[in-house]
Amino acid sequence: MKLLYSFLKDMRLSFKSFYIYIEIGFALIFVAIMLFVVPENIRPQVTVYAHIDLPESYLSAAEGALSKEGYDITMLSSREEVESEIASHRSSVGLVVSPEGGKIVYDYILQGYESEKFKNVIKASIEGTFVKMAPGFQDVTSVTTIEGDIEKLSTRLNMLPVFLGLNAAFMGLFIIAAYIFLDKEEGTIKAFAVTPAKVWHYLASKMGVMLVTGLLSGLIATVFIAGGKAHYFHLIMLIISLNAFGSALGLFIASFFDTMTKAMGWLYVSIIILAFAAVSYYMPAFSPLVIRILPSYPMLFAFRETLHEVVDLGYVYANVGGFAAAAVVFFLLSNYRFKKTLTV
Amino acid sequence: MIKVEGLYHSYSHDDKYAVRDASFEITRGEVFGFLGPSGAGKSTTQGVLTGLLQLQKGNVSVAGYDVKKPVRKMFNKIGVSFEQSNVYGKLTALENLEFYRKLFDVPTRDAMELLEIVGLDHVANQRAAEFSKGMKHRLTFIRSMINNPEIWFLDEPTTGLDPAIASEIKDIIKREKEKGTTVFLTTHNMFVADELCDRVGFIIDGEIKLIDSPRNLKLQYGEKLVEVDYRKNGGTVREKLSFIDESDRRRLNEIVNTGAIEMMHTKEATLEEIFIKVTGRGLE
Numbered sequence: 001m002k003l004l005y006s007f008l009k010d011m012r013l014s015f016k017s018f019y020i021y022i023e024i025g026f027a028l029i030f031v032a033i034m035l036f037v038v039p040e041n042i043r044p045q046v047t048v049y050a051h052i053d054l055p056e057s058y059l060s061a062a063e064g065a066l067s068k069e070g071y072d073i074t075m076l077s078s079r080e081e082v083e084s085e086i087a088s089h090r091s092s093v094g095l096v097v098s099p100e101g102g103k104i105v106y107d108y109i110l111q112g113y114e115s116e117k118f119k120n121v122i123k124a125s126i127e128g129t130f131v132k133m134a135p136g137f138q139d140v141t142s143v144t145t146i147e148g149d150i151e152k153l154s155t156r157l158n159m160l161p162v163f164l165g166l167n168a169a170f171m172g173l174f175i176i177a178a179y180i181f182l183d184k185e186e187g188t189i190k191a192f193a194v195t196p197a198k199v200w201h202y203l204a205s206k207m208g209v210m211l212v213t214g215l216l217s218g219l220i221a222t223v224f225i226a227g228g229k230a231h232y233f234h235l236i237m238l239i240i241s242l243n244a245f246g247s248a249l250g251l252f253i254a255s256f257f258d259t260m261t262k263a264m265g266w267l268y269v270s271i272i273i274l275a276f277a278a279v280s281y282y283m284p285a286f287s288p289l290v291i292r293i294l295p296s297y298p299m300l301f302a303f304r305e306t307l308h309e310v311v312d313l314g315y316v317y318a319n320v321g322g323f324a325a326a327a328v329v330f331f332l333l334s335n336y337r338f339k340k341t342l343t344v
Numbered sequence: 345m346i347k348v349e350g351l352y353h354s355y356s357h358d359d360k361y362a363v364r365d366a367s368f369e370i371t372r373g374e375v376f377g378f379l380g381p382s383g384a385g386k387s388t389t390q391g392v393l394t395g396l397l398q399l400q401k402g403n404v405s406v407a408g409y410d411v412k413k414p415v416r417k418m419f420n421k422i423g424v425s426f427e428q429s430n431v432y433g434k435l436t437a438l439e440n441l442e443f444y445r446k447l448f449d450v451p452t453r454d455a456m457e458l459l460e461i462v463g464l465d466h467v468a469n470q471r472a473a474e475f476s477k478g479m480k481h482r483l484t485f486i487r488s489m490i491n492n493p494e495i496w497f498l499d500e501p502t503t504g505l506d507p508a509i510a511s512e513i514k515d516i517i518k519r520e521k522e523k524g525t526t527v528f529l530t531t532h533n534m535f536v537a538d539e540l541c542d543r544v545g546f547i548i549d550g551e552i553k554l555i556d557s558p559r560n561l562k563l564q565y566g567e568k569l570v571e572v573d574y575r576k577n578g579g580t581v582r583e584k585l586s587f588i589d590e591s592d593r594r595r596l597n598e599i600v601n602t603g604a605i606e607m608m609h610t611k612e613a614t615l616e617e618i619f620i621k622v623t624g625r626g627l628e
C-alpha cells in the first residue's frame with residue numbers, strides 16, 4: 001500500500017513537472033519527423049553498368065530484378081565499355097555476365113558498395129530465369145544470401161528500435177537519478193526516511209514513474225510509425241524489462257554520489273556507451289565484440305524483432321528474461337546501498 | 345524512552361567528531377532541551393537518534409528499539425520536525441499531509457485539523473512552493489505530529505518564526521507534553537528551553553557539558569541579584585548588586601540607609617547567563 005501511495009504521489013509530482021511532457025513531446029516530434037521527413041524507404045542510389053552476353057530474356061530478368069531493388073541499370077555492349085564507365089563514376093558497379101563452356105561466369109566490378117547483396121540479386125534473377133526457361137538446368141555455383149531469410153523492414157520501421165532503446169528503455173537511467181537528487185535537495189527524502197515506509201518502496205515508486213513514462217513514449221511512437229505491424233504484447237514486455245533495467249542501473253550509479261553534478265559524468269558516459277550499439281545496428285558490417293557485448297546491442301535487435309511479421313519469440317524473451325534478471329540484481333544492490341546513503 | 349551511551353559521530357569518518365562521547369537518558373513524558381550554539385552538534389545528535397545518520401559508535405535506543413539494528417516500525421512511534429523545512433513544493437499543504445499520513449501503520453490525525461492549529465487552513469489547497477519560510481516551517485512542524493508520536497524530535501521548532509507564531513508553537517508543545525509525549529527539543533533559544541523543558545543539556549563543540557533541570561541550574565549557578573535605582577546629585581543611578589558577594593551586600597546597606605531609593609527589584613539569572621557561566625561561551 002505504501003508503495004502504491006508513493007507511486008501515486010510520484011506520478012502526481014511528475015505530471016506537475018516538465019520531464020514527462022518533454023518525453024511525450026519528444027516522442028511526437030520523432031513521429032512527425034519519421035512520417036513527414038523520412039521516406040518510407042530510402043533507395044540506394046547506385047548505378048549499374050552491365051554487359052550481359054546472354055539471350056534477351058535473361059537480360060530483362062536481371063534488369064527487372066535490379067531496378068526493383070532500386071538500382072539504376074545501364075546496359076552496354078562490351079566489357080571494355082563497362083570498365084571505362086565505372087572508372088569515371090565513383091559510386092557505380094560493373095557487371096559482366098557471359099557463358100563459358102556451359103557455365104555462366106559472373107564478373108563483378110565493385111567499388112565496395114553493397115557487394116554481397118548486389119551479387120545475390122544478380123545471381124538470383126539470372127538463375128531464376130534459367131530455371132524457368134530450361135527446367136533441366138542445374139547451376140554449378142551456389143547462391144548464398146547473406147541476410148538469410150530475415151525480413152527487411154522499411155527505413156522508418158528500422159529506425160524505431162533506436163528510438164525505443166534510447167527513450168523507452170534507457171532514458172530512465174538519467175531521469176531517475178535526477179529525481180532522486182531533486183528529493184535530496186528538497187530534503188523530502190529525509191521526511192520519507194523517518195516514516196515506517198521502506199527504502200525499496202521509495203526506489204520502486206520512482207521506477208514505476210519511469211516505466212509509465214517509457215511505455216507512454218514508446219507506445220506513442222510505435223502506434224504512429226508501425227501501426228498494426230508491431231506485436232504489442234511482446235513489445236510491452238520488452239519495454240517493461242528494459243526500462244526496469246535502465247532505471248535500476250541509474251539508481252545504482254546514483255547511489256555512489258550525493259549530487260547530480262557529481263553523478264552526471266558517469267550517467268552521461270554510460271548513456272553514450274550504450275548508444276554505440278546503434279552504430280552496429282545500422283552498419284552490421286561494423287560490429288566488433290566490444291559493441292556486441294553492450295546490453296543495448298541485443299536490445300535493438302529484440303525491438304526490431306517485435307516489428308517483424310514473424311517474431312523470433314526465443315530471442316525476444318531471452319532479452320526480456322535477461323534484462324529483467326539484471327534489473328533485479330541492480331535494484332537489490334541499489335536498495336542495499338541506499339539504505340545507508342539515502343539521507344546522507 | 346531514549347537512552348544514549350558514548351555516542352560519537354564523525355561526518356568524515358575520522359577523529360574530527362561532530363559529536364563526542366555523548367551520554368544521556370530521557371524518561372517517558374519528559375521534555376528534554378538540547379541547547380548549544382550553532383555548530384555544536386545538536387542536529388547531528390538528532391540525526392543519529394532518528395536513523396538519518398548512521399550510528400558509528402556508541403549505544404542508542406529509542407522507544408525500545410536499538411538504533412544499531414534499525415526497524416522501520418520504530419517510526420510509527422516517533423515524529424521528526426526538521427530545522428530546514430522539507431515539504432513537496434509541487435504539492436499543496438493538504439496533499440503533503442495526506443500523502444505523509446498514508447505512510448504510517450498507526451492511526452493518524454486529521455490533516456485539516458492540524459493545518460488549523462497553526463493557522464494554515466486557509467492555504468490548505470495552495471502549493472507549498474508558494475509558501476513563506478515560516479509557513480513551510482509550520483507545515484513541517486505539524487507533519488511531525490501526524491502519527492501521534494510517543495517521542496517527538498523537534499529541531500529548532502521556533503527559530504525564524506515571528507513571536508506570535510513562536511508562542512503558538514510553544515503552546516502546542518506544552519499541550520502535547522501534557523498528553524504525555526516525550527520531547528527531544530533542540531534549540532538555541534533559552535527562553536523556549538526555560539519555559540518548556542524539564543531538563544536541559546548544554547552542548548558545545550560536540551560535547552555535553554552538563555545536564556540538569558532549569559530550576560536546579562538557577563539555584564546552583566544563578567546568584568540572586570538586586571537592581572536598585574536611587575537619587576544621587578539630582579540624577580538617578582542604577583546599580584546591580586549580588587546577594588552573595590560580601591562587599592555588594594555592604595554597598596546595598598549603604599544605599600538603603602541613604603533613603604534615596606526610587607526602585608528596587610530582585611532579578612533571577614537567565615538560562616543564557618548560566619550557559620555563559622558554565623561553558624564560557626555565548627549562544628549565538
Ligand SMILES: Nc1ncnc2c1ncn2[C@@H]1O[C@H](COP(=O)(O)OP(=O)(O)OP(=O)(O)O)[C@@H](O)[C@H]1O
Binds near residue numbers: 387
Ligand atoms: N552533512 C555534513 N557534512 C559534514 N559536516 C557536517 C554536516 N552537517 C554538520 N556538519 C558539521 O558538524 C558539526 C555539528 O553540526 P550540527 O548541524 O549538528 O550543529 P547544530 O548544533 O545543529 O547547529 P545549528 O544550531 O546551527 O543548527 C558542525 O561543525 C558542522 O559543520
Ligand SMILES: [Mg+2]
Binds near residue numbers: 388427
Ligand atoms: Mg542544527
